[in-house]
Amino acid sequence: MTRSATGGPAPKGRSRRNFAGARPVMDDVARLAGVSKQTVSRVLNDNPAVRPETRETVLEAMRSLGYRPSRSARSLASGRTRMLGVISFDAARYGPASILTAINTAAQKAGYLVSSIALDSADRNTVVDAVHRLSGEGADGVIAIAPQSRVGRALAEARLDSPDTPLVVLESDLGDGTPLVTADSRDGARKATRHLLDLGHATVWHIAGPTGWISADQRTASWRACLEAAGAEVPEPLVGDWSADSGYELGRLLARRPEVTAVFASNDQMALGVLRAFHEAGRQVPDDASVVGYDDIPEAAHLLPPLTTVRTDFAEIGTRSLRLLLDRIDGGIEGGAAAPEGQSLVPVELVVRHSTGPALRRPL
Numbered sequence: 001m002t003r004s005a006t007g008g009p010a011p012k013g014r015s016r017r018n019f020a021g022a023r024p025v026m027d028d029v030a031r032l033a034g035v036s037k038q039t040v041s042r043v044l045n046d047n048p049a050v051r052p053e054t055r056e057t058v059l060e061a062m063r064s065l066g067y068r069p070s071r072s073a074r075s076l077a078s079g080r081t082r083m084l085g086v087i088s089f090d091a092a093r094y095g096p097a098s099i100l101t102a103i104n105t106a107a108q109k110a111g112y113l114v115s116s117i118a119l120d121s122a123d124r125n126t127v128v129d130a131v132h133r134l135s136g137e138g139a140d141g142v143i144a145i146a147p148q149s150r151v152g153r154a155l156a157e158a159r160l161d162s163p164d165t166p167l168v169v170l171e172s173d174l175g176d177g178t179p180l181v182t183a184d185s186r187d188g189a190r191k192a193t194r195h196l197l198d199l200g201h202a203t204v205w206h207i208a209g210p211t212g213w214i215s216a217d218q219r220t221a222s223w224r225a226c227l228e229a230a231g232a233e234v235p236e237p238l239v240g241d242w243s244a245d246s247g248y249e250l251g252r253l254l255a256r257r258p259e260v261t262a263v264f265a266s267n268d269q270m271a272l273g274v275l276r277a278f279h280e281a282g283r284q285v286p287d288d289a290s291v292v293g294y295d296d297i298p299e300a301a302h303l304l305p306p307l308t309t310v311r312t313d314f315a316e317i318g319t320r321s322l323r324l325l326l327d328r329i330d331g332g333i334e335g336g337a338a339a340p341e342g343q344s345l346v347p348v349e350l351v352v353r354h355s356t357g358p359a360l361r362r363p364l
Contacts, residue, residue, distance in 0.1 A: 081137075186221070
């Protein structure tokens with residue numbers, strides 16, 4: 001039986017002390033197991049070169065001593081901090097928040113901590129400082145959620161200053177081979193627009209997201225291309241700011257126009273505002289006008305009427321970006337195969353609910 005320094009049994013659930021009265025360290029494990037400190041380090045890092053019987057001897061020594069390896073010990077053994085950096089913008093919105101949650105969950109499963117920096121400003125200096133800060137903290141790699149074109153440009157400049165830090169970017173293509181993970185916004189907008197045209201609507205009005213946001217610009221371009229391909233009139237898009245308030249104000253303008261029978265909003269919050277505006281104007285959805293949103297927020301299925309929308313798998317975006325970053329870290333440090341580069345496109349899905357219906361044929 002292992003005994004405490006006072007002669008009694010060692011308390012259960014606590015680390016035993018070594019002969020100096022301190023918590024056991026890697027040297028104590030090596031001494032008890034009869035191996036070198038380097039061998040203990042290899043066991044901690046699951047090095048396949050360690051023989052099974054040696055591994056079991058070391059693990060038994062750890063159990064006997066109650067040894068718990070610290071993160072710093074693992075870092076010294078592997079040359080890594082086991083910490084990843086994440087830079088995000090507009091983190092309170094549903095999409096970015098869902099991506100961050102997925103990254104954190106996947107990182108925990110992989111044995112990593114995540115240090116996040118949420119930025120309010122997208123100017124060059126702020127972005128560059130964030131990359132330098134995470135690199136200075138020893139981040140093994142960085143994921144940057146870059147929804148605006150100017151953020152991508154700033155990241156490209158920061159990349160020149162920190163070329164050795166593995167980087168994965170969401171949404172912005174830096175144009176230098178840096179891996180990119182993004183949802184297929186063009187396909188999502190095409191599916192939404194095509195759905196409304198197939199229901200017999202002569203054209204589709206669009207409430208766009210802010211100019212300069214990559215997903216908003218892609219959705220607007222795809223909406224326009226779909227209408228042009230169908231030979232339909234292309235109305236002037238109305239530009240919102242992602243909020244329900246902007247959707248409501250722009251929806252009030254559209255609700256006054258009887259020729260507007262189909263509206264595609266670039267996110268669900270703006271679509272929610274449109275639903276209220278049409279309701280207040282006495283125009284029933286979908287009998288008088290159909291509305292499609294984008295993202296499939298959890299509340300979308302519970303609106304009145306339940307909202308037809310384009311579902312984005314934000315969890316897959318976060319998980320895929322982390323997996324891609326770890327592939328690059330492993331390839332760079334352990335000499336593995338070259339990490340994949342280029343664009344990783346996450347598919348989207350049209351979810352049809354009760355906010356869309358056939359266009360009514362009214363007599364002229």
